[in-house]
Amino acid sequence: MTNSTAAELIARSNRLGADPKNTNYAGGNTSAKGTDTDPVTGEPIELLWVKGSGGDLGTLKPEGLAVLRLDRMRALVDVYPGVEREDEMVAAFDYCLHGKGGAAPSIDTAMHGLVDAAHVDHLHPDSGIAIATSADGEELTAKIFGDKVVWVPWRRPGFQLGLDIAEIKAANPQAIGCILGGHGITAWGDTSADAEANSLWVIETAAAYIAANGTADPFGGVRAGFEALPEAERHARAAALAPTVRGLASTDKPMVGHYTDSDAVLDFLAADKAPALAALGTSCPDHFLRTKVKPLILDLPASATVEEQIARLQELHVEYRADYQAYYDAHATSESPAIRGADPLIVLIPGVGMFSYGANKQTARVAGEFYVNAINVMRGAESLSTYTPISDAEKFRIEYWALEEAKLQRMPKPKTHQGRIAFVTGAASGIGKAIATRLAAEGACVVVADLDLEKAQAAAAELGGTDVAIGVAANVADAAGVQAAIDQTLLAFGGIDLVVNNAGLSLSKPLLETTEKDWDLQHDVMAKGSFLVSKAAAKALIEQKLGGDVIYISSKNSVFAGPNNIAYSATKADQAHQVRLLAVELGEHGVRVNGINPDGVVRGSGIFAAGWGANRAATYGVEEKDLGQFYANRTILKREVVPENVADAVYVLTGPELSRTTGLHIPVDSGVAAAFLR
Structure with missing residues (x-):
């Protein structure tokens, strides 16, 4: 059962985290102090409940809290070895934990445990960070909040920052919170309601002051030619650029992309100050840990051709990588973790929008959200003062912090298809749906393409949210419709890696009854x-330039001559030879092309349910309900083939184990000797 203090904390956290004006995804932390019964002595014990490492306030649950004994937490002050060794204190938090389970304590635990307040909120609101990153942030803090909010100069999160804030609160009993230079806000209260009210007051007061006193054009005027393209045109341009940009962003390791063309992004990219501000990078640690210290921004107008933009992006990418290497070399020590890659995570295209990248779709999307936060911060700071983020040296200390590296090392090993983007046709039912389901389960982002949009979207929804799968309409016989579906894929996930040609139908008729239609x-x-x-x-x-896989779901009928299916078997033979032809042609680009020859997949099959099953049953003289077993009985293994068996074959062919295989057809038919490949 959740302690009432903890339950109140979770409710407050969820309310604060649900509103993006208060904090970004997974940003900030909250805490509450209270008592519970010691299970050993039966006596009351003072505890600290605090959001643990890596959690999100908006979705926080009891298991996302770290629970520590306050007496042991406070005793750490007496053994604190000083700011040069403050990282050692994080390991000491583990010896303060109470009970079983719960989340790992975060670096901000000291801030919550040492501040003499029952309830503490640390948040990253755009309005608060705008003040925190202003050149005259200290003066603005006094002007905006009076003595209710105190300025705290930039200090890297850690034990010393907790001591600093505790001292500031003790010296300013009238204060309800503080602005953390270059970082965010912290507020407190005697009750949970007080802390929440104080946090919101700081956020809303800052926002209101900026709105009332800020300049009308904080980013300067509009650069001629850099204005946003009309929506249809910019989406077409984004789709045309997406493969190249993703390839550049994936030079060191494959990335999934996310496209954003919100007004905030487009207006920023059209402004005079955009290049200079973008070069300064972000400031709040939560921002640049997800966006890198700065973005790559294209310096061509939207009127440039796709070819001109691609050529310039390639040049800028070389410059970006050299610049990032120089940043690493300038600040790294012998104890620093190895460089984690020199590719940009944010790519800005004036007139078109922003591409953000991450190891998976959620990470890519959140990176984009954080850069929008950064734009809002820059707008607020520039409207009142001059945007002045923390130095590159301080950014490096956090980006390559040993504690951050340890956090990355604790992440689970990625699944085999994580970072891969799959496009599966005919995926709303049957074999296609099974393939989409398996690929999503293995970490891929999946586009469920089907003639029926409603069914495609429903099938995609079953796989998870839009960070996992989307449904698109695709009439594969229509070139324009196919291109539109591929473009949707590029805009949704930034690229494409894996294509499964599964869409099909079957007309079971003998030659003389088969019409030209x-x-x-x-x-x-x-x-x-x-x-x-x-x-x-x-x-x-x-x-x-990342390679890829193309899979054809062909059929046993591509090599086996059976009765009454001339049109179906002939087209399957066509598909089978496309595999061989494309394997040869696309191999130089690292694209593997393979085929799968199923047979007798009755259960869950849209083709069989649409009349093919009845026709085949009549051809073989069996009841339609017995058709699956009939197919099984004529095989070597005597086992029925189901859609999931075909999905297994797709998984193996597109996984790491067969990375040197192309031009192959794999039978998935339980063994039909007449269809053995020769």
Whole structure:
């Protein structure tokens, strides 16, 4: 059962974290002090409940709290070895923990434990950071808040900062909080309601002051030619640039992307001061840990051609990597962790928008959200004063902090397909849905493409939120529709890595009953459709320069001559040879092309449910309900094939184990000797 103090803390945290004006995702922490019963002595014991490392206030649950004994926490003051060794105190927090389970204490635990207040909130509101990063932030703090809020000069989060804030609170009993230079805010109260009210007062008072006293054009005038393109045009341009930009951002390791074209981003990129401000980088540690110290910003107007922009982005990427290496070399010591990669995480394209990158979609999306926070901070600081972030030296101390490195090392090992973006056709049901489900389970971002948009979106929703999968409409027989679906993929996830040509239908008819319309429909959907999807996807794959996989779901019928399915089997043979042809053509780009030949996949199959099953059952003289077992009985293994078996084959072919395999067809048919590949 959750202690009432802890329950109240969680409720407050969830309210504060739910509103982005108060803090960013996973940013800030909250705490409460109270008593509980010691399970050993039965006596009351003073405890500190504080949000643990890596959690998010808006979604905080009891297991996300670290619980510490206050007497032991306060005793650490007597053994504190000084600011040069303050990192050692984080390990000491573990010896203050109370009970089992709970989250690991964060670096900010000292701030909460040492400040003499029952309830403490540390937050990263844009309005508060705007004051904190202003050149005259100390004077602004006094002017805006009087003596209710105290200025604290920049200090890296840690034990000493906790001591500093505790001392400031003791010396200023009238104060309800402080502005942390270059960082954020901290507020406190005797009750949970008081702390929440005080936090909101600081945030809202800062925002109101900026709105009332800030300049009308904090970013200067608009640069001619750098204005936002019309929506349709900028989305088309973003899709055209996305593969190249993702490839550049993935030079050191593969990244998933997120595209943002909000007014805040577009207005910033059109402004005179944008290049200079972007070069200064972000300030709040939560910001630059997710966005790198600064973005890559294109210095061409939106009127430049795609080819001109690509060429310039490639030049700027070389410069960015050299600059980041120089930043690392200038500040690294013999004890610093190795450089974590020199590619940008934020790429800004005037007139078009922002691409943000991360190891997965959520990380990429959150990085973009943090850079929007940074833009808001710069706007507020520039409207009142001059934006002055912390120095590169201080940024490096945090970015390559041993504690941050240890936090990264604790992260779980990535799944086999993490960072890969999969486009699966005919994925709203049957084999395609099973493939999409398996790839998502293995960490891939998945685009569920289907003729029926509503079903595609429903299938995608089953896989998780839009950080995992999206549903798009795709008539694979229509070139424009295919390109639109690929463009949606590029805008949703920044690129594409893995294509599964699965969409299909089957008309079970003998030769004399097969019409020209039947033949054209069958070939349009599968032979032509696979060609169109592969062509559109290959362009992006080649531009990314990251390799990739194309999988064709062909059929046993591509090599086996059975009765009454001339159109279906012929188009499957066409698909089978496309595999060989494209394997040869795309191999020089690192793209592997392989096929899978299923047979008798009855359960869950949209094709069989749409009439193919009834026709095949009639052909073989069995009841339709017994068709799956009929297929199984004629195989070597005597086992029915289900969609998940085909999905398993896709997983293996596109995973790391078969990285040197291309041009292969894998039978998934429980063993049909007549269909053995020769």
